[in-house]
Amino acid sequence: MTNDETTLIVNGYQQFVVEGMTCAACVRRVEKAAQSVNGVNSASVNLVTEKINLSTTALNREELFNAVRKIGYKIIDDSGYDKVSKKNNKIHLQKKLLYKSIFALIIACISILLTLFRETLTTSAYISDQLFMLFILSISVPVQFWAGLDFHKKTFIATKTLTTNMNTLITLGTFSAFLYSLLVMFTDFGSININTTVRPLFFDTSNTIIAFVLLGHFLQERTKDATFKEVQLLSELKVDKVRIIEGEKEYEIPVMAVDISDEVIVKPFERISVDGVVINGNSSVEESFLTGESLPMTKTIGETVYAGSLNLEGLLRIRVVKKPEEFVIEKIIQLVEKAISSKVPIQSLVDKISSYFVPFVLLISIITFCFWTIFYSGNSFELALLNSLTVLVIACPCALGLATPIAIVASIGRSASIGLLIKDAAALQKANEVTTFIFDKTGTLTTGNPSITNIKKNHLFLNSKIDENSMIQLIASCERGSNHPFAKAILALAEKNDIELLWPEEFKTIEGLGIEAKVKSHHIIIGNKNLMDKNKITVTQKYLDDIRVKDIHKNSLIFISIDYDFFGTLHLEDPLKDTSISAVTQLLEQGRKVTLLTGDDENIAKKIATKIGGINWISGASPSEKMNYIKKQQANGEIVAMIGDGANDAPSLALADLSIFIPNNIESISKIAHVTIINNNLNIINELIAISHKTVKIIKQNLIWAFLYNIMLIPIATGIGYFLFSDSTSMQVPQYLLPIINEDGFLNPMIAAFAMAMSSVSVIINSMRLRNS
Structure with missing residues (x-):
């Protein structure tokens, strides 16, 4: 990294x-050091990912790096490292731990056998x-x-x-x-053991102790990798190089150097490296990381493809149609990385306890040493040393530090693999607590x-010059400024009838009701019945009764006014998703409340609710009325999704x-919603x-x-076992515990080291069950 980069x-x-x-x-400690730097608004460190996430304003990176370095840690920017380098570094670390732990275990076994004999x-006569x-x-x-150098x-x-x-505990103990x-x-220091010379x-x-701790660290790294599997698979979908075509020339450049309008070639069985549009060729493309479906999609000229x-x-x-940092896969990876680095509320308390x-x-170790030195009548110094050493090596702050973040990593990774992007750990925890689910209708x-x-x-419409095609031209021209699904249907109708569109002279969205616009000097209002009422546009009861009898099976009505005169209605059919009924049924079976909250007509809302079955429904709700309903539910003690x-x-x-955000296209990934x-x-x-x-169960x-x-x-x-199993008591150590606790009730420090090493690994293995949830 250059000096210019570090002071950026x-x-x-x-x-x-x-x-x-x-x-x-x-x-x-790292969080406190980072938060002390000017320009850092907040800092969150994750022990599992070994990353720090910062919210910053005008931050000098060199100042940040120095602050963390002063307290004994190294902070680096690995954004410039490629996937191979990161993977090789991880493999190198694991190999080093493995070789050191094997060596230490061999020497430990030899030294134990030699000591026994x-x-x-x-x-x-052969050895003194x-x-x-x-x-x-x-x-x-x-x-x-x-082998133990890194600890020291x-x-x-x-x-x-x-x-x-x-490391302080391990170094002091060993x-x-x-x-x-x-x-x-x-x-001449030390006492001769009883029954020996x-x-x-x-x-x-x-x-x-060193052998078991190294082995524990190696197993910890390996099991952490297994927990990270889904998150790592996402990163591995990214391609580092892209094959650019310029005229007849073909050459490779880094993906991050690609620009909009560049043309790239992707050969069979290669991963697509960019978000773009096919301009030549056709193929089957597997997009399971986006759709969750393993079946390939046929892609032909004019269709969109995605990096990964x-x-x-x-x-x-x-x-290429986007800059690399705007690729969908980049957005997904950023969301996932932020999520796995976030913390559930209890983690802050655990971190605080762990700091002490x-x-x-x-x-406790010092008190133990002093106690047994003073009060034990036998080889008091050796016993005091062994007991204090055992206290040092059995204590395991690692398990405390890993208990929550390792579970979060496993669950966020698992969620991402099935098309579920969770913003942070707090949202993950909240999902199980929800008592009321409120669904929008259209597009949900x-x-x-x-x-x-x-x-x-x-x-009764008075302007005879405006026929059906003229009406379609007027309303489709208005809808050019809207992104509502109904707008797409109107624009599709205009295209089908080969009707030329105009640009509206004025355009305004009335949230939750519809739109108002001006085209060819005509004032157009398009929306629901409430919008007609708001503008005092008369829709007779006879007309309403007539359309409801004839179109009882249709889903939605769009009311149209031209120059404040009611023209008529568009009748739209928007079928339920295949998964709507099964999803809501499962929620109801769990005892959760479900409500349909829509701005649509009462009859339409009622039909949808009846078709799904067992849910409440509220129709004709404006955005402010939807918000008021949510507030009311929250005031009644409901936790609302x-x-x-x-x-x-x-x-x-x-x-x-x-x-919970359900985008109407893959590219609309929300950075605001808790879940996408x-x-x-x-x-x-x-x-x-x-x-x-x-996740909550495993964290607990x-x-x-x-x-x-x-x-x-x-x-x-x-x-403490001495007071239960010593000669002065009638109790004896059970036979099956003798390899762990000696006959006087003292714990073997080597067993303590093994227990400490395995305690962290057990937490990780328990969390790995989330991968199969």
């Missing part, structure tokens, strides 16, 4: 990689005790100072800043055992692709406790609830396990 002033949302974090205490070996000790020291030095480095850095972390053993070797060494203990899709057979020539955890453990419960089935003219396509319900989506369903499948709402329920399990593990095992590590 940047605004908005920023994400960087943070290296060197090991536990939740590190997370809190020490007296037998040293009483023979001094030579034995020198040999076991020589094989232990590489474990302590090579991070402890040293933390100590320089007067802080502590998980160095205590190692240095004690050195003192025994080269001085030698003073004890603890090289085997320090070797085993797989070209299955033909040669495609594509014209290591100092608390150090205090219905397909949003209505067709005009009938045009019913008012026989609003589901809509954003056409007329943006204010209601913003007001709801949970907003990109494949139009309403059944995914129930998938969302299931994932939310299981992880936290209970992490807290109980520390609350239960730290007291055992202090030696």
Whole structure:
């Protein structure tokens, strides 16, 4: 990175990689350091992703990097790294952990066996005790100072800043055992064990602790990768290089260097690298990451294709229509990365508790050492050392730090793989708490692709010069300025009848009611019955009764006024989505309330509600009336989810406790809604609830396990079992516990190290169940 880049002033949302974090205490420390930098509005660090997410204004990156570096961590911008480099770095880290853990485990096993048979070996004529000790020291030095070097480095850095972390516990524990053993070797320090003629060494203990912790870290990295699988698959859909065509020349450039109107070539079985339009060729294209369907889509000239899709057979020539940062896949990945880096409310409390955890453990270890040194009558120093060391290595702040974020990563990744984009962890948690689901109609419960089935003219309309085709020209010209699904149907009718469109002289949207415009000096009003009433345009009861009898099976009516005279109605059919009835039925079966909230006519709302069955309905609702209804439900204690396509319900989506956005095209991914369903499948709402329920359940399990593990095992590590199983009591340690706790009730520090290593892995494995939810 050049100096110019590091001093660049940047605004908005920023994400960087943070290296060197090991536990939740590190997370809190990095957040505090980042928030102290001018220009940082908020900072959120995720231990699982090892990333920091910042909301910034006028931030000097060099100042940020220095602030984090001062507290012992490294912050880097990996946006310039390609996928291969990132993957290779991850593989290198895992290999290093694996090799070190295997080496340490081999040495640990050798040192344990040698220690067990020490007296037998040293009483023979072939080896002296001094030579034995020198040999076991020589094989232990590489474990302590090579395999365990990363722990000691991070402890040293933390100590320089007067802080502590998980590495502090490991370094103190292993160095205590190692240095004690050195003192025994080269001085008269230490006591001779009962029933033996030698003073004890603890090289085997320090070797085993380092071996188990390294093995735990390796398994942690591997299982984290498995949890990340769906998120990683999204990133792997991106293509780094693009094949550009200029005239007869063909050459490759980085995707990020591509520009709008560039033409690219995609060969069979290659991933499409850009969002664009096919200008030559045809092929079958697999877009499962967008649609959730594995069946390929046929793409021909003029059709849109998306970066990340797989070209299955033909040669495609594509014209780029967006800048790389605006590609749909980029938006999806950005949303997912922000979501997995977010936190549920309880995580802040866990991080705060964890920041005091290591100092608390150090205090308990010191108290343990002092207690057994003073009150134990036997080899008190060795026992006190072992017990205090056991306290240091059994404590596991890692499990606390991973309990929540690892579950969030797994569930967000799983959700993205089925076309469900969740904005943040809080929204994921809220989904299971929703008691009332409110649906918009058009484009939400219905397909949003209505067709005009009938045009019913008012026989009292006075202007005889305006026939049906003239009316279509006027209203279609007005609808050029609207993005409502009904506008598309009107424009399609004009195109079908080969009617030339005009540009409106004036145009205004009346939210939730319709539009007003001026075309060829005619004042046009198009919308629902309420809009006619608002403008005092008379629609006779006879006319209403007549159209409702004849068109009882149709879904929607559009009322048309020309020059404040009622012209008639367009009759549209907008069928229910295939998944509407099943999705709502499942919600009702769960005991949740469902309401249809629409601006449409009463009879139409009633017909839709009857067809679905078992739901409440409210018709003729304006945007403000929709908002008032939501407020009323919330005031009654309901937790409200609003589901809509954003056409007329943006204010209601913003007001709801949970907003679920169903875009009418793939490219309309909302950055505001809590949840976006990109494949139009309403059944995914129930998938969302299931994932939310299981995520919350697993987070609770992880936290209970992490807290109980520390609350239960730290007291055992202090030696509390002695008061239950010593000679002065009648109780004995059960046979099956003897490999873990000795006959006096003291916990083996090597077993403590194994338990600590596995506690983090167990949290990750538990969270991996979310991948199959």
